[in-house]
Amino acid sequence: MYVQPYVFFNGRCEEALKYYGEKLGAEVVCQMRYKEAPPDAQGQLRAGMEDKIMHASIKLGSTVWMASDGHCDPNAGPMNGFSLSLTADDAASAEKYFNALAEGGRVTMPWQATFWSKGFGMVVDRFGLGWMVTVPED
Known part of the structure; x- marks a missing residue:
């Protein structure tokens, strides 16, 4: 068993991953946007979410952690x-x-x-x- 951090950036995931790559040498090893997922029978994807990152795996040193744009809630404020x-x-x-x-x-x-x-x-x-x-x- 292992535990990995999964960080939600509330719509700023792509920006954060680029920053971590430039500043820390982080490497995105897997990335999926919401538009790449199969249709969700429980509801429609909110407009503007299509190109947001649904899931990414990031290698930083010997650690792989995960990130997403999350729900992109305009009322959430900074990192929530x-x-x-x-x-x-x-x-x-x-x-x-x-x-x-x-x-x-x-x-x-x-x-x-x-x-x-x-x-x-x-x-x-x-x-x-x-x-x-x-x-x-x-």
């Missing part, structure tokens, strides 16, 4: 938080961790298979810390 992304070794362990974190917390995305993973879910734990639990693809 982050989530920890816990990647488990297998689906059973991941679901176990997800359920443990959900005890006394609030599930924001139920545990489920997605187009990028056999299992993924999001939860704010009882202490107010956001977690994204996932299983890597084989």
Whole structure:
């Protein structure tokens, strides 16, 4: 098991990644924009979000961390938080961790298979810390 930071930049992700690349030598190893995701049956993408970064993985030294534009909430103000992304070794362990974190917390995305993973879910734990639990693809 390992835990990675997942930072939300509220619409400034591309700018931040460019800055970290120039100033710190960070390398974007994976990037997906919202327009590249399959259509969402639960709702339409808000206008102006198409070219925003849905997900990026960034290598900085020997660490790989993740980032996104998030929801681009105009009322959010500057950096409004982050989530920890816990990647488990297998689906059973991941679901176990997800359920443990959900005890006394609030599930924001139920545990489920997605187009990028056999299992993924999001939860704010009882202490107010956001977690994204996932299983890597084989």
